[in-house]
Amino acid sequence: MSKTTHAFAAPDLSALAKNLKRELEARADLPGHVELLNMLTRAVGYRNYQHFKASRAAEDRLAHPVLVEAEPAVDFRRVELTARCFAGTDSLVRWPGKLNQQQLALWVLWSFLPAGEDMPEKAVNAVLMRHNGFGDHVLIRRELVNMGLLTRTRDCRLYRRVEKRPPPEARELIRLVTSRHRET
Structure with a gap:
């Protein structure tokens, strides 16, 4: 030493x-x-x-202060490709084929869930069905849990949105999808 x-x-x-x-x-x-x-x-x-x-x-x-690392740049191409799955609406009209696009789309759907409250499965399903145009809200719910964006009790009766800061691309996609919806 x-x-x-x-x-x-x-x-x-x-x-x-x-x-x-x-x-x-x-x-x-x-x-x-x-x-x-x-x-x-x-x-x-x-x-x-x-x-x-x-x-x-x-x-x-x-x-000699430690410089805070700058946030990574947004990959706008990835955001654009994932935004196509929303087709200008706030509903996911098709499930993306690529994993990184699926994860971005899940962040958008996560943003529609209410923060800081326990929700019964029916309420979660209602939110996901409202923003799902391809008819498989169960897939979305399961993937939100698998990605760690949603937690559930052991008996799967109550769900809760996990509060995390979305990555830069997800924040941009959330902004894009929600702003397009407000315009219509």
Whole structure:
């Protein structure tokens, strides 16, 4: 394991020397290296060496903030291909053939489910049937559960939408589908 070096600076060398002299005179034996580190850091105003290290680490983090990674760009081609499955409506008129398009379509259907409430199976079915033009709401419900966007009790009587932040493509598709529906 490599050693981390910590720069040490004393604003007042005279005060440092006096403080060290006082601490050394109060001891009967010679201090070990950790005790000496604690004495040095106490002499410049820290509680102990650990406090000094933590303060320096925080100072370094503030001086060199970690840049938050930019969100990945939206793949508009993928959004466009999946939007065709909605045919300009808020209903999924056909089940997409590709898995990545199915997942995007499921995010749109997820957005129609009410947030933060337990729903009986009939209520979930009603929402899914309203936004399903190809007649297989059971497939959609099952895939929402498999994808982790919907949870259900063991007896399958109650369902609940799982709150997650949709990926960028899903957010764009949700915006596109819901804005087209509002226009009509």
